[in-house]
Amino acid sequence: MRFQHTLIRWLGALSLAAATVALVAACGGGGDGGSNASVNTGSGGGNTSAGGGSTSGSGGSGGSGGSGGTPLASNQAAITVSTGVATIVNMPTVSVTICAPGTSTCQTIGNVLVDTASYGLRIVNTAASGVLGSLPVSSVSGGSLVECGKFVTSYTWGTVRTADVRIAGEQASSLPVQIIGDLGSSGVPTSCSNGNTPSNTAADLGANGILGIGPAPYDCGSNCTTSTLYSNYYACPNGNASCQVTTVPLAQQVTNPVPRFATDNNGVIVAMNPPSGGSATGTLTFGINTQANNALPAGVTKLTSTTWGDLTGTLLGRAITRTFFDTGSNAYFFDTGGSTAVSLPVCSNNSSFYCPSSMQTTTATVVGLNGAQASPSISVGNANSLFSSYGSAVPNLGGPFGDTRVLDFGLPHFFGKTLYFGMDLTGSGGPAPYVAF
Numbered sequence: 001m002r003f004q005h006t007l008i009r010w011l012g013a014l015s016l017a018a019a020t021v022a023l024v025a026a027c028g029g030g031g032d033g034g035s036n037a038s039v040n041t042g043s044g045g046g047n048t049s050a051g052g053g054s055t056s057g058s059g060g061s062g063g064s065g066g067s068g069g070t071p072l073a074s075n076q077a078a079i080t081v082s083t084g085v086a087t088i089v090n091m092p093t094v095s096v097t098i099c100a101p102g103t104s105t106c107q108t109i110g111n112v113l114v115d116t117a118s119y120g121l122r123i124v125n126t127a128a129s130g131v132l133g134s135l136p137v138s139s140v141s142g143g144s145l146v147e148c149g150k151f152v153t154s155y156t157w158g159t160v161r162t163a164d165v166r167i168a169g170e171q172a173s174s175l176p177v178q179i180i181g182d183l184g185s186s187g188v189p190t191s192c193s194n195g196n197t198p199s200n201t202a203a204d205l206g207a208n209g210i211l212g213i214g215p216a217p218y219d220c221g222s223n224c225t226t227s228t229l230y231s232n233y234y235a236c237p238n239g240n241a242s243c244q245v246t247t248v249p250l251a252q253q254v255t256n257p258v259p260r261f262a263t264d265n266n267g268v269i270v271a272m273n274p275p276s277g278g279s280a281t282g283t284l285t286f287g288i289n290t291q292a293n294n295a296l297p298a299g300v301t302k303l304t305s306t307t308w309g310d311l312t313g314t315l316l317g318r319a320i321t322r323t324f325f326d327t328g329s330n331a332y333f334f335d336t337g338g339s340t341a342v343s344l345p346v347c348s349n350n351s352s353f354y355c356p357s358s359m360q361t362t363t364a365t366v367v368g369l370n371g372a373q374a375s376p377s378i379s380v381g382n383a384n385s386l387f388s389s390y391g392s393a394v395p396n397l398g399g400p401f402g403d404t405r406v407l408d409f410g411l412p413h414f415f416g417k418t419l420y421f422g423m424d425l426t427g428s429g430g431p432a433p434y435v436a437f
Contacts, residue, residue: 072168072283073168073169073285073291073293074168074169074170075168075169075170075264075285075286075287075290075291075293075294076168076283076284076285076286076293077094077095077167077168077283077284077286078094078095078281078282078283078284079092079093079094079114079270079272079281079282079283079284080092080093080094080279080280080281081093081272081275081279081280081281081282081392081393081411082278082279082391082392082393083391083392084111084206084207084392085111085202085203085205085206085207085208086202086203086205086206086207087392088206088330089330089387089390089392089393089394089397090330090331090392090393090394090397090410090411090412091111091113091206091207091330091392092113092114092272092280092282092327092411092414093110093111093112093113093114093207094112094114094167094211094284095108095109095110095112095167096108096109096112096121096123096165096166096167096209096211097109097165097166097167098121098123098128098131098135098163098164098165098166098177099131099163099164099165099166100131100134100135100163100164101135101136101162101163101164101173101174102164102173102174103134103164105131105134106131106164106166107128107130107131109123109127109128109208109209110208111127111202111207111208111209112207112208112209112210112211113205113206113207113209113210113211113328114211114213114270114284114327114328115210115211115212115213115214115326115327115328116213116214116268116270116309116325116326116327116328116419116421117212117214117308117309117324117325117326117327117328117329118210118212118214118219118328119212119213119214119215119216119217119218119219119254119255119256120176120177120178120212120218120219120253120254120255120256120257121163121165121175121177121178121209121210121211121212121254121257122156122158122177122178122179122180122209122210122212122254123177123178123179123180123208123209124179124180124181124200124201124202124205124207124208124209125158125179125180125181125182125200126181126201126202127202127208127209128179131163132179132182135161135162135163135177135179136161136162137159137160137161138159138160138161138162138176138252140233140235140246140248140252141235141246142235142236142237142244142246143235143236143237143238143242143243144159144235144236144237145159145160145233145234145235145236145246145248145252146158146159146160146183146233146234146235146236146243147159147160147178147232147233147234147254148188148189148191148192148232148233148234149180149199149232150192150194150232151196151199153196153197154196154197154198154199154204155188155192155193155194155196155197155198155199156180156181156198156199156200156205157180157181157183157185157188157192157193157198157200157240158178158179158180158181158182158183158200159178159179159182159183160176160177160178160179160233160252160253160254161176161177161178161179162174162175162176162177163175163177165177165257167211167257167284167286168284168286170257170261170262170264170286171261171262172255172257172258172260172261173260175255175257175260176251176252176253176254176255177254177255178254180200180205180209181198181200181201183236183239183240184200184240185198185200186240187239187240187241188240189234189240189243191245192234210328211257212254212256212328213256213257213258213268213284213421214256214308214309214421215305215307215308215309215421215422215423215424215433215434216256216307216308216309216424216433217255217256217259217307217423217424217425217427218250218253218254218255218256219232219253219254219255219256220232220233220248220253220254221250221253221307222250224247224248224253225247225248225249225250226247227247228245228246228247231245231246231247231248233245233246233247233248233253234246256423258286258423259423259425261286261287263287263290264286264287264290264291264294265286265287265290265423266287266288266289266290266422266423266425266430266431267286267287267288267420267421267422267423268284268285268286268287268288268420268421268423269283269284269285269288269294269418269419269420269421270282270283270284270327270414270418270419270421271283271285271417271418271419272411272414272415272416272417272418273415273416274395274415274416275390275391275393275394275395275415276393277391278390278391278392278393279391279392279393280392280393280415282414288420288422296420296436300420300436300437301372301373301374301436301437302368302370302372302420302422302434302435302436303366303367303368303369303370303372303373303374303434303435303436304368304369304370304372304432304433304434305324305368305369305432305433305434305435306369306433307424307426307433308324309324309325309326309421309433309435310322310323310324311323311324311366311367311368311369311435312366312367313364313365313366313367313407314364314365315334315362315364315365315407316336316337316339316341316342316362317339317341318337318339318404319405320364320366320405320406320407321405321406322405322406322407323364323366323406323407323408323409324407324408324409325409325413325414325419325421325435326408326409326410326411327410327411327414328410329408329410329411330394330397330410330411331353331397331398331399331410331411331412332378332380332397332398332399332408332409332410332412332413333398333399333400333401333406333407333408333410334378334398334400334401334406334407334408335400335401335402335403335404335406336400337404341362342356342360342361342362342380343356343357343360344356344360344380344398346399346400347382347383347384349384350383351400352399352400353383353397353398353399354380354382354383354398354399354400355382355383355384355385356380356381356382357382358382359379359380359381359396360379360380360381361377361378361379361380362377362378363375363376363377363378364376364377364378364407366407368434368435369432370432370434374437376409376413376437378398378409378413379396380396380397380398381395381396381397381398383397383398383399393415394412395412395415396412397410397412398412417437418437419435419436419437420434420435420436420437421433421434421435421436422434422435422436
């Protein structure tokens with residue numbers, strides 16, 4: 001589940017981010033150097049605290065663009081990369097409204113991470129305090145349905161509940177979502193916690209929640225319907241006591257909201273401006289070729305992917321068995337594999353990022369399941385220098401992944417670009433998932 005991978009990277013960045021909070025907060029921005037994309041520049045809206053937004057009877061709206069920007073359409077949400085909840089760099093966020101199913105009891109929550117490599121909506125319990133008591137908990141044989149997220153040194157834990165989810169003018173009704181941290185951390189099954197520390201707060205995650213809009217319609221899929229071998233789901237009859245790993249049908253799994261929209265449900269478009277003034281803005285557009293504002297240009301390269309968004313390729317003369325484009329990772333993450341084509345030593349003060357003496361540029365080849373190929377460029381600078389020159393939106397940030405076969409195109413790759421992500425609709429006889437640019 002990419003949710004695990006994404007959070008590993010975000011949490012791994014916390015120590016360096018914390019060490020540079022004062023420096024980053026005081027620094028101005030700059031340009032990315034990439035080609036400019038024509039995108040809206042509206043504010044992301046919502047609050048910037050872990051407490052979430054306000055309770056009201058109205059849902060989310062398209063909103064308006066920023067100063068000089070074009071007003072957003074009903075299928076568009078403003079993306080903001082700023083200080084957010086925990087002053088972690090390269091955190092693209094939007095506002096999401098969740099409602100008790102079929103009612104006007106709603107809460108708009110800001111600072112929700114946009115993640116093109118996970119699937120489904122996850123909200124920290126304290127950020128949804130105004131509506132949480134009205135969201136019904138899902139049940140399975142054996143008790144309440146709870147989900148565990150396992151990371152390298154931490155975990156998340158919380159119930160699966162049902163909510164009407166609104167983003168801009170789009171709505172997914174009766175959607176299974178995860179509420180992180182609503183059961184606390186005491187008595188969590190050891191098969192989930194494994195002796196690690198909980199990451200069940202907005203401060204731990206760096207956001208009030210995660211909006212997973214990768215191509216998969218469910219966060220586990222058929223793997224969890226018939227076997228517990230790969231399941232992250234638990235049946236809990238009494239809080240955290242006596243929880244057991246369980247299978248779960250698709251209808252109850254944490255679900256990607258995009259395929260559940262009425263019309264603009266076949267994909268998303270992420271268009272980001274280059275960093276400027278210490279932050280960055282962009283637009284999340286729902287649907288591809290469903291409205292005049294979301295047409296797929298004729299000249300783009302369309303690479304079909306696995307249901308999880310994975311492609312293959314080559315980098316630095318070696319085969320890459322898994323590569324993906326991930327707004328939920330705050331840097332490029334890849335290993336050099338001993339190649340002398342680039343010089344990318346890790347930073348002496350934190351091994352999560354690279355600190356080369358000068359900007360290093362290389363070109364990868366990415367290959368779709370349909371045989372289509374593209375050759376995106378990757379430029380990585382000195383992380384310490386970048387943190388001292390930029391604010392919350394940092395271009396050219398890179399670090400090691402820990403596996404020479406994997407290449408993660410994180411948020412720095414999105415600055416100044418527009419990428420198109422097609423949903424996996426094969427389960428209903430529709431097209432295969434893809435990424436296009």
